[in-house]
Amino acid sequence: MENKRDFILITGASSGIGRSLAMHLSVNHNLILHGRDEERLQNTKQLCSNDNTHLIFKYDLTKTDGIENSFSAFITENGIEVTHFIHCAGLLKMVPVKMLNLDIINATFSTNVISAMLITKVLTQRRTNSTALKSIVFISSNISNFGAKAFSIYASSKGALDSLMRCLAVELAPKVRVNSILPGAIQTEMTDNIFDNKEVADRMLLTYPLGLGNAEDIYNMVQFLISDKSRWITGQQFTVDGGRTINLTG
Numbered sequence: 001m002e003n004k005r006d007f008i009l010i011t012g013a014s015s016g017i018g019r020s021l022a023m024h025l026s027v028n029h030n031l032i033l034h035g036r037d038e039e040r041l042q043n044t045k046q047l048c049s050n051d052n053t054h055l056i057f058k059y060d061l062t063k064t065d066g067i068e069n070s071f072s073a074f075i076t077e078n079g080i081e082v083t084h085f086i087h088c089a090g091l092l093k094m095v096p097v098k099m100l101n102l103d104i105i106n107a108t109f110s111t112n113v114i115s116a117m118l119i120t121k122v123l124t125q126r127r128t129n130s131t132a133l134k135s136i137v138f139i140s141s142n143i144s145n146f147g148a149k150a151f152s153i154y155a156s157s158k159g160a161l162d163s164l165m166r167c168l169a170v171e172l173a174p175k176v177r178v179n180s181i182l183p184g185a186i187q188t189e190m191t192d193n194i195f196d197n198k199e200v201a202d203r204m205l206l207t208y209p210l211g212l213g214n215a216e217d218i219y220n221m222v223q224f225l226i227s228d229k230s231r232w233i234t235g236q237q238f239t240v241d242g243g244r245t246i247n248l249t250g
Contacts, residue, residue, distance in 0.1 A: 004081045006132065007032050007055065008226070009123075011115070012089030014040035017139060017186065020215030021088060021222055023047050026054060032074075032082065034089065036060040055080070061089055061115040062107045068118050072128050081132035082123050084226045087116045087161075088139045094150040105153055112157035117164060124172065133176050137225050138165050139218065140180040142241045158182075162237055169235030177234040181221050184241025186213045209243035 007030045012018035014035030022031055026048035033048075034057045035041045041056045048054055057074050059067065075082065091111040093104055116138060123133045143151055144158040162180050169178040185204055205212060221240050224230055239245055 004079055004130075004132075005030055006083045007080050008084040008086065009057075009082050009119070010034060010086045010088055011061070011119070012087075012139075013044050015044075016088075017183070017215045017218050018086075018088035019044045019047070021086060021219050022054075023049075024216070024219045024223070026050060030054060030080075032057050032080075034059065061111045062091075064110045064114045064118060067115055068122055071119060071122050072125075075122070075128055082129055083132050083134050085119065085123055085133065085136045086139070086222060086226075087119070087137070089115065090139065090141075092154050095153060096150050097152055100153065108153045108157050109160070112154075113160045113164060116161060120168060124176070131175065135176060135226050135230075136165075136168065136172075136178040137222055138162070138178075138180045140165075140182045140237070142182045142184050142239055142245050144180075144182055144237070146245065165237075166235050173234060177225075177230065179225050179230075179234060180237045181218060181225070182237055182239045182241065183218050184208065184213055184239075184244040186215060186218065207244055207247055207249075208241070209247055211242055213240065213242050 008025060009032040010018055010022050011034040013022045013033040014037050022033055022044050025031060031054040033041050033044055033054055036058060038058050041058060045051050045054055045056060055078060059070055089111055091108045093108065095104055120136060123129045138161050140161050141158045143155045144162050165178050165180045172178060217240055221238055
């Protein structure tokens with residue numbers, strides 16, 4: 001039987017934390033770089049080590065009705081297996097509740113939660129991915145366990161993602177480990193609209209005992225969670241936020 005190459009799937013790899021993860025992980029792993037913008041994915045691929053070994057999966061995660069068939073076909077056509085799944089794709093829209101609409105709700109939950117569920121389904125099907133899958137890491141948010149004005153949709157979607165993580169950790173054990181990383185404020189393209197307001201950015205900085213983080217801080221935790229060093233860890237939320245959520249000062 002032909003040996004298939006092992007790959008790590010990173011959703012949301014076209015920018016921000018996802019791109020940073022890809023650049024770091026590409027040194028030692030084959031990657032599937034997912035996003036919905038072909039040009040930006042190609043840019044990510046060029047920034048990666050061993051760029052000729054990585055694959056691009058272009059798909060808009062808001063279109064949930066086609067994810068299963070598209071991704072199953074992608075795996076089969078490329079003759080590969082996926083050993084680790086890092087769900088970094090995320091949609092953040094700060095919207096007061098009185099301005100919510102169904103389009104925003106559906107797009108947020110489809111990108112942040114539903115797509116993760118359906119991709120996991122594909123990766124756990126023996127006819128598609130055999131028994132290759134070893135671990136799943138969801139990039140959640142520290143707001144999953146707290147509250148903030150205008151964050152109701154984003155926070156509730158990340159809370160749902162963490163609930164999904166816990167259920168999958170039980171259901172897929174002992175073969176697959178499933179955990180979440182809950183980052184604090186990290187400046188990316190998704191959060192630029194927050195940091196562009198200097199008053200808001202300065203106020204946020206005061207609430208972080210260790211200062212604001214960067215994407216490499218998230219990579220370090222991801223690297224640990226997909227390695228054998230975390231072999232006895234599943235179903236856990238790992239908050240990586242410079243101490244923000246334990247700071248009760250002021």
